[in-house]
Amino acid sequence: MLVFENEVNEWFRRDLYYVETVKESPLPMDKLLEKVATTLPDSVSVTGVSISSDPGRAYQVSLSKPRRASLYVDQYTGEVKGKSERSGFFMFMFRMHRWLLDSMNPGNEGIFWGKMIVGVSTLLLVFVLISGIVIWWPRTRKALKNSLKITATKGWRRFWYDLHVAGGMYALIFLLAMALTGLTWSFPWYRTAFYKVFGVEVQQRAAQGHEQKSDAQKRDTKLAAHREKKREGNEVRKGERSRRPENNHSDMYSVTSPFVYWQEIYDKLRRQNPEYKQISISSGTASVSFNRFGNQRASDRYSFNTDNGEFTETSLYQHQDKSGKIRGWIYSVHVGNWGGMFTRILTFIAALLGAALPLTGYYLWIKRLIKVRK
Template structure:
């Protein structure tokens, strides 16, 4: 991985120095990430501490979205004996009726997933919320370990990787200077890893810390990420999350349409 730009990497033959390949994140994902996380502010990797104002704006609007979802569910809640009707979308009674039904049903169906994304996403917007979230589970905020020192002794690194990959051929292995992480997350926490301490001089494994033996805060950190991005059941939950967030993206449009339409109708009736 390169220090700059963010998420960029090159593959180098550690014996000859030949560049074997390179990767740079597509521009569309860079823009989407900057908008989603920092409202187009720069990241630490790009030479900035972070767009504090952007993160604050994202956090405030996220809380506002949560309030809208809660109030929307209260307004939508079905009365006794009319539950089935609340989940019907009419396609034969005009545009207004269709969009009204879609807004109500779509909002109700996607509310749970969007709420999960909100409650986990606020973890990255506010320090006080992050502390509150972790303390709710009886632990402290997990230490950040995303910037581990890359491997430098390449023969030792190569030996350690070859040994681990032969033992775990189907697992993702992340190599660092003094340790290696083997991703063991199946269904559930996709960030779960066993950590192997490695002697940087010869590549021998000196100790192993399994995921179960790691601090509870490490478990919570992985679960927060997995729940936020919808990876906890693999592609199944990713597809469900995608559908729900697409519906969520349409809801403001339908909401404004219904509101403006009502204003027009109200004005016509009062004329």
């Protein structure tokens, strides 16, 4: 179910993800984001915006808190459509999938039993899949051909047997891919070994994390200054409104906006990347993702000067470090979206067959026990 979470959410909440009317051009970025900022408490600020290539899709505006909070905004009217929240159903499915509904100890001490059980079960799944291949492998090509057929006209026992054997073989590659990538989230020792197979040290990932943390701290400092400007600007505007005649329609955004160059950055990146999927902009950084096969988290990254809007650094995906690429590939292979909708559907079917394997296996085993006793 998690494979199609986005599609299900968009189907049921189209009013949240899409605008009602697509107009000729959206509001300028600085005016739009300042309009959103005026609806937020003083302790919360706008930290970024993600823009889809689909003109009918609402902008996703990121907030400083709580963690990963964002709003969907109609870019043509400035209307805040609602919060980006994971539905209770999919949150339940995610926690069941990852941790069997267990919760991490706040002090990060002791054993995270839900995570451990999922990890051990996945290791056993890998063993069962590989051992199943060894036991099943036919001796001749003719036997191989016959064993890959599913017959539904020779009784239930034959059908369940064929589904277990042939269905398991058809789903094998996808099940192994899901299991082997999923283990990287369960065991640090496995993740270290997995990365080493591809020539990447986990320490590089940690070092990158420190760099990202340092960059995040710099952005937080800038955003704190922007929030201070916002509070000062609100006070200035309040004073101006108190002294301003009712018919005065001067620009209410006269105070310097932290988003003043974001529209310019977006326009540049859109011209440079006409086939973009999404452009994301935050204070001093931007990224461009594409609709391509492979790593679905791949993106070109840019840094820009917040004082003049000039690009200061460009990091194209092909030149980025291996650790970041591997993390993106692990996720893309695990959820099956590396090949678009086609591989996602195959992954979904393989997961269903994988869930049926223990049921069909126990059915055949019980039938065999009954037959032996008779």
